[in-house]
Amino acid sequence: MGHPAIQLHHGRIQRTAGKALRAIATIASPVGVGYNPFGSTYPEETKRKLTSTQPQQAPLTHGPLDGVKVLDLSEDIAGSFCGRLLADYGADVLKLEPPTGASLRRMGPFFGDDPHPEKSLFYLLMNLNKKGATLNLETVTGRNILERLVPHVDVVIESYRPGYLADLGVGYDDLQKENPSLIMTSITPFGQTGPYSQYKGEEVVNYAMGLIMSISGVQGEEPLKHGGFQAQYEGGLNGAASTSMALFMQSNTGEGQHIDISVTECVASTAMATQTTYPFMGGTLPRRPPSGSNFGHPMPCKDGWIIVQTGGGATWDTIADFFGDPQLKEPKFADPAQRLRNTVELDQVVLDSIKDRGKWDLFTKAAEARMLFGLVQTPSELLECPQLVYRNFYREIDHPVIGKVKVPAALFNLSLTPYQYIRPAPTLGQHNSEIYLDGLEYSREDFVRLRQLDVI
Known part of the structure; x- marks a missing residue:
């Protein structure tokens, strides 16, 4: 048996989903209660349930995804953010990165302007509430270890070039043989298929290809991109949402599936009305004029x-x-x-x-x-914004290298299972001993050997 930290737990989720479905069936069933789906005649019992005043239950100590096990292989913002959202609401997420560290660790800005792998702002933010271990998938032994881990998890998140993992023999079809219920969430610039699927794509490319840039800015000037990494966050949000849906199906049918997220499509989906304007109207709405837009600009x-x-x-x-x-x-x-x-x-x-x-x-x-x-609030003003402060949007974390810092945390609020800050982003290989010695039960000698061979 593996260590509890990486064991699979479906039972509690199945029971919870089963109760939810039975509750829905009780409310929706028309049998014997004179329910009219086209009118306003609800069953009397349902009326009482919907109108009765119940005392609000105190928040639970676990999250809605408690018991879900996730391996996060991603190295970018989108995949890491997807994993962080799952971790924020109860999933046990293990960040697996190369022994040299995920590429996100080398992305500035850095705390104190010190380009240190434990001081990357983006790595810190995108990996809150996760555990962390190292694994070199470029080695045969590393891939064998991944195959040993997969039977104990529900979800694998990855953001590699489409086909890369399959070329290594650890693609979705390969890993599903080890765990038929496995969900793999792949988040890439253009998706797993299509003529652009093998193209690399950075934030600005996704934004440009996803239409939003063409409708941003002022008439007669260059198209503009929103600041930051909005496309990546949209990809991560869509990844977390679709993974949650797949987990619901998994808990009811036992089936896994491969989720294919295109960051460019995520961006394009935020401009549905603009896209529809063209076939409907035969043209597109112009960008705002440089002046005289009737209060339409800052x-x-x-x-x-x-x-x-x-x-x-x-x-x-x-x-x-x-x-x-x-x-x-x-x-x-x-x-x-x-x-x-x-x-x-x-x-x-x-x-x-x-x-x-x-x-x-x-x-x-x-x-x-x-x-x-x-x-228009600046970052320093937003940190003190009374609305966000009142809603506890920021949380103070205590990182072993950079110390205490406030970060955006609670991205949405669930009354019964609210956001919980559990741990800061892991240091490189922080939980290697827990995973390999306790979980997979390698001997101390083998553990040292794996490090010497650059496997972990």
């Missing part, structure tokens, strides 16, 4: 930038009073059609009225006026 004030939208609970008179320029009450700005016709002049009046005002004062007064209003 505006500079004394200490930053704001964004204003008409609508909300504020009348135009209220908005005009907020900006404090009597010109805004002239007939040429009296209704939406006039404002659109005179939008360049409108923008200039608004810009002149806010240039000497602070963004937080504007934000507070806009809320009092029931205006649709936002301010």
